[in-house]
Amino acid sequence: MPAVTELGAERQPLIGIALKVISVSIFVVMSSLIKSAGTVPSGQIVFYRSFFAIFPILAMLAWRKELSTAFRTTHPVSHIMRGLVGVTSMGLGFFALTRLPLPDAITLNYAQPLIVVVFSAIFMGEIVRVYRWSAVAVGFIGVIIIAWPKLTLLTGDAGLEAAQAVGVIAALCAATGSAVAMLLVRRLVQTEKTATIVLWFSVTATVLALFTIPFGWADLTRDQYLALAGAGVCGGVAQILMTECYRHAELSTIAPFEYTSMLLAIIIGYFAFGDVPTIYTLVGGTIVISAGLFIIWRERRLGLRRVAARRFVPPAS
Numbered sequence: 001m002p003a004v005t006e007l008g009a010e011r012q013p014l015i016g017i018a019l020k021v022i023s024v025s026i027f028v029v030m031s032s033l034i035k036s037a038g039t040v041p042s043g044q045i046v047f048y049r050s051f052f053a054i055f056p057i058l059a060m061l062a063w064r065k066e067l068s069t070a071f072r073t074t075h076p077v078s079h080i081m082r083g084l085v086g087v088t089s090m091g092l093g094f095f096a097l098t099r100l101p102l103p104d105a106i107t108l109n110y111a112q113p114l115i116v117v118v119f120s121a122i123f124m125g126e127i128v129r130v131y132r133w134s135a136v137a138v139g140f141i142g143v144i145i146i147a148w149p150k151l152t153l154l155t156g157d158a159g160l161e162a163a164q165a166v167g168v169i170a171a172l173c174a175a176t177g178s179a180v181a182m183l184l185v186r187r188l189v190q191t192e193k194t195a196t197i198v199l200w201f202s203v204t205a206t207v208l209a210l211f212t213i214p215f216g217w218a219d220l221t222r223d224q225y226l227a228l229a230g231a232g233v234c235g236g237v238a239q240i241l242m243t244e245c246y247r248h249a250e251l252s253t254i255a256p257f258e259y260t261s262m263l264l265a266i267i268i269g270y271f272a273f274g275d276v277p278t279i280y281t282l283v284g285g286t287i288v289i290s291a292g293l294f295i296i297w298r299e300r301r302l303g304l305r306r307v308a309a310r311r312f313v314p315p316a317s
Contacts (some may be wrong), residue, residue, distance in 0.1 A: 016249025020257045023241035028264040030234035031097055031106065037227040039098045040220070043212025045228060049090065049259040050205035052232025053239065057199050060240060070199055072085040073192060082184040082197075083204030089177025090205065092170045099167030100267035103277040106261050107146055107285040113255065113292045115179040116137040135294045143172070144273055149280050185243065194243045202236065242296030255296050259289045 034045055061070045073079060096105045114136045120126040147168045188197050219226070245254055262285055269275035277285075 014251040016245045016247070016254050017257055019245035019248065020254045020266045021244070021260055023238045023245065024258060024261045025264060026145045026234050026238035026241070026267060028106065028261050030231045030238060032102065032268050033231040033234065034094055035097050035102055035105075035273065037224045037231075037315075040218050040224060040228070041212065041216060043094040043209050043215065044217045045092050045094040046087060046205055046232075047209035048225075048228035049094070049232045049235050050087075050202045050209060052229045053202045053236030054199070056233055056236040057195055057202060057240065061199075064195070066195060070195055071203075072080075072170045073196055073200065075188065075191065076200075078184065078188055079197070079200035080204060082181055082188065083201050083208070085177050085184065085224075086181045086201055087205045088175045089181055092177065093174035094165045096171035096174060098127075099163045100171065101275035101277070101281075102273060103262065103265045103275060104146065104281055105167070105171055105290070107173050107281055108143065108168065108260075109178065110259070110285065110288045110292060111139070111143050111175040111284070112170060112182070113258075113295060114143075115176050116182060116258075118177055118294055119183065132295055135291045135298070139288050139291030139295075140290060142284040142289075143288065145284030146281055147172070147284075149271040149278065153299075162296045169260070182267050186246065189243065189246050194240060194247070197243055198236070198239045201239070240274050244249075256293055259292070262289070 030049075036043070058067070058070075061067045082185070093105075093109070096108070098106075117128055117132055117136050121128040151282070185197065218224075266277055
């Protein structure tokens, strides 16, 4: 059996899928802990989430005997760029969590793969044909359905807390930042160790979050402190698993399992916070998920065609 190395891993799709599902589940638990902490300033949440994430990363490095080389990289600028984008996205996402029901906040993040397609076409020169553009358009219709009851508050319609409208906007901006971060991570895993990627991000995010202290941090209760510290540990573990899963399977194989978070969010949201998903969330979420799955399927087909084309050898003339 061939050896599996850190940077040149043998493809093992089932392992990749398992790591993805576990990481998604832990991320939902992390989001639930953050939501349970109440309306803590976003910068303060980012600090606790990032600082306490460092400990499971260091534990993994110690177990692997890689502490001495953990921070070593040949691409510091790429790590810092990923950190800046990731911190901004994280802060917006945490703000949305404190303003929206858990299922809504998580479902709105499903706009991410739709935005990835758009950004791939605009910034990376990828050719996107009518099928995927159609799926993106349908997916954004689903996003509008989810967001519409909250966004109508911006026109003066009463009935829901005005903060939810701002929460929707923050969630969509977070999904946009997350899409950019995902493209950056996908590039980094080609040359960097999993622990290096996650450690650089956690340290960068921790330092950047400290700059939000002048804008006001809250005095935390014991329960809030424990919730945010627990969220940080969960985030560190989940981030390691998420980064690692991309080494064992193609993105198109792993991506559909991101949507298991909707079911988990509905269950935890109902039992922990009394959040009942609205018909808008269920219908819009189904549309967004269907569009995302179609995009993944289409990209998989195109990828197979490219491989077949590279393998084709024309007959000699």
